[in-house]
Amino acid sequence: MDFRRPALAIHGLIFAAAAVVTLLWAMSILAWGPPRGRFVWSVGMMTALVAYSFFVASRYSMPRSFREHGAVFYAPLLALAVCLPIDVAVFVKTLSEITRGFG
Numbered sequence: 181m182d183f184r185r186p187a188l189a190i191h192g193l194i195f196a197a198a199a200v201v202t203l204l205w206a207m208s209i210l211a212w213g214p215p216r217g218r219f220v221w222s223v224g225m226m227t228a229l230v231a232y233s234f235f236v237a238s239r240y241s242m243p244r245s246f247r248e249h250g251a252v253f254y255a256p257l258l259a260l261a262v263c264l265p266i267d268v269a270v271f272v273k274t275l276s277e278i279t280r281g282f283g
Contacts, residue, residue, distance in 0.1 A: 185240060192241035195233035202226055203263060206270050214274045223271045227263045234259040 206226060236249070238247065238255040248251045 188236065188240035190241075192237035192239070194232075196237040196241070199212040199230040199233035199259070202229060205268065206266050209270050210266070210273055213276055214267065214270075221274045223267055225267075226270075227260060227267045231256045231260040244263050 181212070203226075209215075234254040240254050242252050
């Protein structure tokens with residue numbers, strides 16, 4: 181028996197859950213600022229994580245009939261469109277907090 185597809189389906193669900201938690205964390209940074217101490221934000225890493233997570237989830241965790249719907253088929257692109265502005269905003273917020281510390 182081939183276990184690759186069920187394993188990818190489980191990975192897709194886990195990755196999608198992790199992507200949602202990551203987005204919530206990024207939005208909390210926007211609301212309350214970056215954590216104190218050493219904090220690094222790499223622009224694009226969260227966007228790539230979220231888009232890839234939704235790619236795996238939409239391709240392997242959904243039934244074949246669901247994948248024919250546009251929202252499921254384009255889920256990685258929609259995730260990218262939602263996540264990229266948040267990713268850039270967190271970077272700008274972090275950068276503004278760092279530069280305020282110098283001034």
